[in-house]
Amino acid sequence: MSPNTRPKLEKRLVDAKYLLQEAPREKHFITGAQAMAEAVKRASVDMAIAYPITPQSEVMHLVGDIYAQGHIKEYYRAEEELGTMSAIAGASRAGVRLFTATSGPGLLRGLEAIAAWPGHRVPAVLGVLTRVVNAPLSIQPDNVEMAYLMHCGAVMLHAENQQDTFDMTLAAFAIAEKVDVYIPVAVATEGFFVTHAKGYVDMTAEDLALEEFDPVAAPVPAMDNETPPARIQRDAPVQKSNFMSYLIHAVWQQEIWDSNSRAMKYIYEYLGGPIEVVNPDADVFVIASGCAAAQGREAQRYAEEEGLSVGLIKVRAIRPFPTKEICDATKNAKAIIVPEHNAIGWLCKEVKAAIPNGGIVTEGPRVFGGMTLPVELIMVEIYDALGIEHNIKL
Amino acid sequence: MSMKYITPAETFKKYLPKDYVELVDYGPFGKSQEEAGPGNMGQFKELLEEHPMCSGCWMAYFIRVIFAALPNPEETVTLGTAGCGRLAISQAAVPFIYGNYGDQNAMASGLTRAFRLRFPEKHKDVITIAGDGGTMDIGFSMTMHSWIRGEKFTTIMLDNEVYGNTGGQESGMSPQGAVLKMAPEGKKFGKMPATDLAKAAGCVYIVRLSPTNIKKAAQIIRRAIFVAREVGPTFIHAYTSCNIEYSIPTEEVFKDAKEKEKGRFSFDEYMTDAAREVIERVEAEEKAARKARKEAMKAGAM
Ligand SMILES: Cc1ncc(C[n+]2csc(CCOP(=O)(O)OP(=O)(O)O)c2C)c(N)n1
Ligand code: SF4
Numbered sequence: 001m002s003p004n005t006r007p008k009l010e011k012r013l014v015d016a017k018y019l020l021q022e023a024p025r026e027k028h029f030i031t032g033a034q035a036m037a038e039a040v041k042r043a044s045v046d047m048a049i050a051y052p053i054t055p056q057s058e059v060m061h062l063v064g065d066i067y068a069q070g071h072i073k074e075y076y077r078a079e080e081e082l083g084t085m086s087a088i089a090g091a092s093r094a095g096v097r098l099f100t101a102t103s104g105p106g107l108l109r110g111l112e113a114i115a116a117w118p119g120h121r122v123p124a125v126l127g128v129l130t131r132v133v134n135a136p137l138s139i140q141p142d143n144v145e146m147a148y149l150m151h152c153g154a155v156m157l158h159a160e161n162q163q164d165t166f167d168m169t170l171a172a173f174a175i176a177e178k179v180d181v182y183i184p185v186a187v188a189t190e191g192f193f194v195t196h197a198k199g200y201v202d203m204t205a206e207d208l209a210l211e212e213f214d215p216v217a218a219p220v221p222a223m224d225n226e227t228p229p230a231r232i233q234r235d236a237p238v239q240k241s242n243f244m245s246y247l248i249h250a251v252w253q254q255e256i257w258d259s260n261s262r263a264m265k266y267i268y269e270y271l272g273g274p275i276e277v278v279n280p281d282a283d284v285f286v287i288a289s290g291c292a293a294a295q296g297r298e299a300q301r302y303a304e305e306e307g308l309s310v311g312l313i314k315v316r317a318i319r320p321f322p323t324k325e326i327c328d329a330t331k332n333a334k335a336i337i338v339p340e341h342n343a344i345g346w347l348c349k350e351v352k353a354a355i356p357n358g359g360i361v362t363e364g365p366r367v368f369g370g371m372t373l374p375v376e377l378i379m380v381e382i383y384d385a386l387g388i389e390h391n392i393k394l
Numbered sequence: 395m396s397m398k399y400i401t402p403a404e405t406f407k408k409y410l411p412k413d414y415v416e417l418v419d420y421g422p423f424g425k426s427q428e429e430a431g432p433g434n435m436g437q438f439k440e441l442l443e444e445h446p447m448c449s450g451c452w453m454a455y456f457i458r459v460i461f462a463a464l465p466n467p468e469e470t471v472t473l474g475t476a477g478c479g480r481l482a483i484s485q486a487a488v489p490f491i492y493g494n495y496g497d498q499n500a501m502a503s504g505l506t507r508a509f510r511l512r513f514p515e516k517h518k519d520v521i522t523i524a525g526d527g528g529t530m531d532i533g534f535s536m537t538m539h540s541w542i543r544g545e546k547f548t549t550i551m552l553d554n555e556v557y558g559n560t561g562g563q564e565s566g567m568s569p570q571g572a573v574l575k576m577a578p579e580g581k582k583f584g585k586m587p588a589t590d591l592a593k594a595a596g597c598v599y600i601v602r603l604s605p606t607n608i609k610k611a612a613q614i615i616r617r618a619i620f621v622a623r624e625v626g627p628t629f630i631h632a633y634t635s636c637n638i639e640y641s642i643p644t645e646e647v648f649k650d651a652k653e654k655e656k657g658r659f660s661f662d663e664y665m666t667d668a669a670r671e672v673i674e675r676v677e678a679e680e681k682a683a684r685k686a687r688k689e690a691m692k693a694g695a696m
Contacts, residue, residue, distance in 0.1 A: 046511055049504065073511050079539035083500040086493055086536065090473070090501030093491055094508030094518075112494050120493070215512075223489045224509070225469050225518065228399045238484035238492050240446065 007070030011209040013044065016174030019210055020167065020270050025202035032194035035162040035201050036101065036127050036187070037062030039169035040072070043125075044209045046096035047074040051084045054139045055191030056103040056129040063099065081106040085113035092122040095215025095222025097173065101127030103191055107145045108133055111152070118153030118183040118256045119236060121220045123176035125169065126154070128188035129195045130290075130341070132369055140370020141191040143290060144342035146318065149186060153256045155263045156318040157271070158289040159189035160297075162199035164316070171270040173210060181263045182219050183256060188318075190291040190341060193372075264320045274317035275325045279304065282311030283334045284385050287326070287351050289315040292339045292373055299339075299378035310382055315347065323354040335385035336361045339378050343368045396468040397424050417441070417487055422461075423468045428684065432462035432612040441467055445482035450644030452651060453552050453634035456605050457482045460523065460550065463612035464488070465619055470519040471505065473498045475533065477525035478558045478636075496533030498522040499540035499549060506547045517623045520547035526567035527557045530586050534566075541595035541627045548622045549597075549629045550615070551588060554636035562639035569658065574639070589662060592629040599628040599669040602662040604655035606648070614663070620676045621669045628669075633659040 014023065019042065030038070036059050040048070048067060050060035067075035078084040081102055088098050102110060107128055117124065130143040149156060155175060159165040165187065172185035189195065221227035236252045239245040267274050278300055288296035293314040303310035313329055315322065330336060338348040338361060345363055352358035362385065365377040376392050383390040400418055402410050417423070420439040422430035430438045441461040447454040457479060464470050470488050474480040476495035484490045493501050502522045509518040522529075529537050529551040537549065556574055557563040564577035570584040592600045599621040605611035611632075618628040633654050635642055642650050655661065665673065 047504070047508060074507050076507075076543070078500070078503075079535055082494075082497065083503075083536045083539060086497035086500035087504030089493055089497075089504070090491065091504030091508040093471070093501075094505050094512060096508040096511060113497060116494055223471055223491065224512065225396055225471065225489060226399055238480055238490075240481070 006073060009070045009207075011044075011207050013209055013211045015211055016171070016270060019204055019208060020171055020174070023204040023208055025204055028201050028203055029198050030162060030201055031058070031196055031198050032159075032162045032165045032189055033058035033062060033129070033196065035166040036169050037066060038201075038203055039166045040099050041066045041206065042204060042209050043099070043170060043173045044097060044212050045072045045099045046213060047091055048072050048099045049084045049087050049091075050075065050077050050100065051081050051102065051106065052077075053103045053106040053131075055131055055141070055195045056101050056106065056127065058195060059101045059127055059129060063101075081110035082113055085110035085117070088124050089113055089117060089120050089122050092120070092124055093223040095213065095218075095224055097177075097213035098122075098124040099127070100124070101129060103129045104131035104133040104142075104145050105137075108148060111148060114149070114154070114184070115152040118259075119252060121182050121218070122184055123182050124184050125172040125176060126184055126186040127169065128186050129191045130188060131191045138370055141193050141291075142342055142368045142370060143188065143190060143340075144344060144346070144368065146188055147342070147344060147346040150319060150346065153183060153253075153260060154319065155181070155183060155185040155260060157185065157187050157267075157316060158318050159187060159194065160290060160293045160314060161194060162201045165189050165194060166201050166203060167271065168316070170210070174270060175263050175266045177213065177217070178263070178266055179217055179219055181259050181266065183259050185263075188290065193291045261320050264317070264322075267317050271316060273325070274315065274320070274322035275329065276314040276316065277311065277329050279311035280329065281309075281332075283309040284337065284382055285311045285313050285330055285333050285335075286337045286339065286378060286382070287313045287315060287347070288339050289318060289347055290341065292341055295373045295375055296339055296378060298375045299382060302375060302379060303382055308382065308386060308388075318350075321350055321354065326351060326354050327356070330355055333360060337378060337381040337385060338362065339364065339373055340366045341368060341373060342366065400468055413443075421487065422464070426683070426687070427463075427612070428687075430462070432459050432608050435459075435462050435608070441488060442482060442486035445485055447478055447482050448638050450637050450647050451478070452637065452647050453479055453554055453558075454482050456552065456611070456632055456634045457523065459605060459608060459611050460521075460615055461486050461488065463615040464519070465616050466517065466519060469517060470521065473502050473505070473520070473522045475524045475528040476559065477528050477552075478554075479523055479525055479552050483523055496524075496528050496531070497536055498524050498528065499533060499545070500536040502547045503540045503543065503545045506545055519619050519623065521550060521619065522547065523550045523552065525558065526551055526553040526555065527565045530588055531566045538591065538595050541592060541597050541629070544596055544626045546622050546626055548618045549627065550618075551629070551631050552634040553588075553631060554634050554639070555585075556636050556639045558636040558639055585658065588631050589629070589664070592631075593664060596627065597629045598626040598666040600631075600664040601629075602631040602659060604633040604651045604659040606651050606655055617673050621665070621672050624672050625666070625668045
């Protein structure tokens with residue numbers, strides 16, 4: 001279908017603040033994949049590029065459907081993930097709003113291109129529906145892939161559930177496109193546990209959508225030969241072997257990480273901040289992100305029922321990492337427990353590096369390769385931290 | 395916009411770098427091929443004047459021809475990749491996109507589609523210019539799939555039969571037997587059949603050439619761009635020798651190109667009927683415009 005013969009839908013375009021915080025919402029019972037696609041539907045996306053991988057595929061199937069319905073102007077299946085991520089980088093130079101999503105091995109395959117997105121100033125949104133990446137290969141949930149993404153320069157949000165997935169995906173477009181940010185935003189959530197499970201999601205009406213992408217509101221104008229001044233490359237100059245080139249690279253990358261930090265104020269504005277704290281006066285904190293935060297929330301509830309001084313810190317933003325916020329929230333903590341869905345404990349490492357007293361952090365519990373994270377695993381660590389006898393058999 | 399976006403405000407002119415002002419006043423922007431085409435190279439302000447490639451590099455020469463041949467430089471975006479060519483391409487006065495090694499045709503797919511979304515009434519010419527390694531080895535899948543999908547842009551392969559930029563390793567386009575780095579006993583298999591692959595993958599205009607005839611080379615580049623606008627993917631496979639890695643003395647470079655033209659770079663032009671229609675139409679229009687210009691000049695002289 002040529003662009004001009006595509007169905008045109010009547011929508012009311014509104015700003016991100018209204019859409020995320022003021023617009024009336026209705027409760028739906030949907031999967032995480034649906035929640036992500038529903039957010040994309042409301043984001044006035046120009047172009048989406050798809051490549052299948054379980055458990056992500058469901059997201060881009062649904063995005064394909066909403067393209068066919070006319071919510072998105074262009075959509076295609078690419079050859080593989082490096083092709084997908086490269087095409088996103090190319091399309092972004094033309095000044096359009098972009099979305100794609102992938103999982104585990106697909107993320108790693110596309111990572112060479114994704115790592116270059118921030119430097120290319122690509123304000124695209126990337127869904128990351130986590131899955132095992134290492135051998136023995138498996139399609140099961142495990143979020144170790146996020147550790148690889150953490151050093152690329154992109155903003156990274158981690159959704160606990162279907163509601164987060166909807167809100168964060170929608171907010172991601174607004175954050176990515178801020179002129180003082182203008183780098184990609186990744187929205188991660190656990191494959192299967194969130195993507196294929198249903199939860200309640202309060203959603204805005206379908207005919208309400210984010211304002212269109214503005215290709216001029218950018219720190220680097222679109223490369224469309226329409227935006228003066230000419231001959232000043234939108235991109236960083238091609239690097240050569242001389243000191244000027246080294247300097248330009250260094251300055252450019254510094255600016256990327258500064259942009260990443262500047263995203264924090266928008267994470268406050270649209271998502272209520274990078275962390276959520278339950279029971280701020282507690283002695284023991286469970287610090288967790290994504291699905292592990294849902295289990296941590298349960299553990300905190302059990303502990304509270306038993307009269308134990310336990311709190312929860314849910315980490316919404318992995319990049320920029322809320323160092324200051326976590327330091328403040330844990331300044332009187334006696335012990336910290338970091339449950340995770342991966343073998344290496346990337347969140348645990350971040351937390352330890354953020355606080356002045358890393359010795360109070362318990363490494364784990366960790367599950368991986370597709371295992372679930374029973375609340376009992378966290379409870380054992382809580383009892384141990386508080387020196388309480390227990391007879392939980394694992 | 396296009397012409398307007400490169401034209402500086404009159405009051406601002408005196409503060410701008412001289413080379414930029416001259417480029418707008420005397421360069422090929424908004425001019426015809428007789429005024430500022432490759433036939434006049436060296437006599438007008440060129441889009442690409444200086445480059446850091448090896449002296450006598452045939453690839454650098456061909457890149458200059460590409461820029462001089464552009465039908466509409468003010469509406470053109472080029473994409474390149476790691477390899478010698480990018481060093482020159484990035485210095486031309488045309489927006490240039492440089493991604494990861496081999497991803498140029500995937501990037502161009504996204505870019506072309508996004509341009510067509512935003513500017514349905516305009517032709518924004520998109521051209522990928524990459525080495526043989528970038529096009530046929532590391533970028534193979536992305537090259538082939540862009541063609542199979544029928545993406546409407548032009549792919550130009552600068553085939554120097556070697557990885558020049560990384561110091562002379564064997565590439566898929568090196569000829570059989572060539573002793574190169576990483577092929578210490580000589581290459582064990584022949585050149586990849588690039589133009590056959592392009593045909594099988596659905597390119598609608600394909601040319602293999604050794605660009606010894608500057609006017610003909612320019613005509614082919616223009617044809618490839620015109621056809622890509624309307625019909626589908628187009629591909630130019632050009633011999634652009636590496637005089638360093640193949641030890642071709644500078645004064646022998648042209649002779650070598652002539653020899654290759656008689657051998658594995660014999661001229662070959664393929665076009666579908668739809669492509670032929672576009673070429674005939676555009677070239678007839680150009681001829682008419684030339685004639686009209688001549689007559690206007692004659693009338694003006696009288
Ligand atoms: C992913 C990746 N792998 C390898 C390289 C190293 N590399 C840079 S240029 C190049 C070879 C270029 O050869 P070709 O594409 O034929 O272009 P030429 O330099 O000969 O013009 C290689 C292997 C790279 N930059 N990126
Ligand atoms: S190494 Fe070869 S291809 Fe590269 S610039 Fe030098 S002569 Fe040209």
